Amino acid sequence: MSNNKINIHLIAAARPNFMKIAPLYHALKSQEWVEPVIVHTGQHYDLNMSDVFFEDLHIPEPAIHLGVGSGTHATQTGKVMMSYEKVLLESKPDLIVVVGDVNSTVACTLAAAKINPYNGPLTSDHGRDRRPYVGHLEAGLRSFDRTMPEEINRLVTDALADILWTPSADADENLTREGISKDKIQRVGNIMIDSLEMLRDMIQAQNTLNDFGLKPQAYGLVTLHRPSNVDSPETLKNLCKTLIEISKKAPLVFPIHPRTRKNAETFGLFAELEKAEHLLILEPLNYVRFMNLVFNCRFALTDSGGIQEETTYLGIPCVTLRPNTERPVTVSQGTNRLGTLDDLEETVDGMLAEKIRPECNIPLWDGKTAGRVVNSIKDFFY
Numbered sequence: 001m002s003n004n005k006i007n008i009h010l011i012a013a014a015r016p017n018f019m020k021i022a023p024l025y026h027a028l029k030s031q032e033w034v035e036p037v038i039v040h041t042g043q044h045y046d047l048n049m050s051d052v053f054f055e056d057l058h059i060p061e062p063a064i065h066l067g068v069g070s071g072t073h074a075t076q077t078g079k080v081m082m083s084y085e086k087v088l089l090e091s092k093p094d095l096i097v098v099v100g101d102v103n104s105t106v107a108c109t110l111a112a113a114k115i116n117p118y119n120g121p122l123t124s125d126h127g128r129d130r131r132p133y134v135g136h137l138e139a140g141l142r143s144f145d146r147t148m149p150e151e152i153n154r155l156v157t158d159a160l161a162d163i164l165w166t167p168s169a170d171a172d173e174n175l176t177r178e179g180i181s182k183d184k185i186q187r188v189g190n191i192m193i194d195s196l197e198m199l200r201d202m203i204q205a206q207n208t209l210n211d212f213g214l215k216p217q218a219y220g221l222v223t224l225h226r227p228s229n230v231d232s233p234e235t236l237k238n239l240c241k242t243l244i245e246i247s248k249k250a251p252l253v254f255p256i257h258p259r260t261r262k263n264a265e266t267f268g269l270f271a272e273l274e275k276a277e278h279l280l281i282l283e284p285l286n287y288v289r290f291m292n293l294v295f296n297c298r299f300a301l302t303d304s305g306g307i308q309e310e311t312t313y314l315g316i317p318c319v320t321l322r323p324n325t326e327r328p329v330t331v332s333q334g335t336n337r338l339g340t341l342d343d344l345e346e347t348v349d350g351m352l353a354e355k356i357r358p359e360c361n362i363p364l365w366d367g368k369t370a371g372r373v374v375n376s377i378k379d380f381f382y
Helices: 015-029 051-057 073-091 103-114 149-160 169-177 191-198 200-204 233-247 258-266 270-275 287-296 305-314 341-353 369-381
Strands: 006-012 034-040 095-099 133-137 163-166 185-187 220-223 252-255 279-282 299-302 318-320 336-338
Touching: 006 015, 006 073, 006 103, 006 369, 015 034, 015 051, 015 095, 015 191, 015 369, 034 073, 034 369, 051 287, 073 103, 095 103, 095 369, 103 133, 103 149, 133 149, 133 369, 163 169, 163 369, 169 185, 191 200, 191 305, 191 369, 200 287, 233 252, 233 258, 233 270, 233 279, 233 341, 252 287, 258 270, 270 279, 287 305, 299 305, 299 341, 305 318, 305 336, 318 341
Parallel strands: 006 034, 006 095, 095 133, 133 163, 163 185, 220 252, 220 299, 252 279, 299 318, 318 336
Antiparallel strands: none
């Protein structure tokens, strides 16, 4: 092996991706044998991704920005593949690390897997004439619902990746069942917990509660954005009605997603939400301010993947408004439960009766995942 540093691309497409790569970037940057480079595909434009966002995470702005923008799933995936292929041929990374399950995750994986080494040496510094390796962080998660674009992205990415870093035992089992070699699978834990712990002091120092006149443990937190919940006029109408009824029992705080707000306005529902006495509608918040609301809420109602994990780690009751979850460990070993509109009020009543917050007992959800990934990379190359 050459004395030259291992060149690693950390791929991010949107704000949650940056939350996941930030701890890994810091862990890699502290090593002398590796050079991490942040690549932003630009799949999503996020108003909360300002300079302050990068300052909070203590990471530099992306060294490479593809600027792909919005579009259909096929358009985004194709644009990322074409743009990133050019980057691969120019910068010749040894390893690319993709996270999660967005279109950019599968697109960059495909671009790397399809690179033809005979176009020229890609990693000649380390004596190889081959494509870059691919590592997938958060590998093996499955909802078993192929109507979800994210599920397709997970399946394809995991089939092609060279290293599969999983967060939990069920992810290992999913990959083994799909015929993935056990040699590729390494359970490292949940990288989002690293982000939470990295920013815990900053989160707890926020005045978000005071800013909105809230008291700890005295409200429920709502986040909803998935098409299955917010794109149908009838479904969204029933959902809004249910939220208003629940807010009469326990005040609700609802940082509303732009997609949800737009649909609520289009369907003539937003005025009712704003008028509800115990339902506080907020603009989207940055991660640190939002997590201050999570830390202090009594319960959460969501269709987000990340909040299922964070509430489980913090011991906060959570209802996920979906028929399935790619994170079943949050149900079997955590505080999460799947729910529907039909039983949501009853489920919330049950949560309000619960007094004790259980501790998270999921192995390796300990804020030390990034270090295990670094060790895995070092073992892989050396």
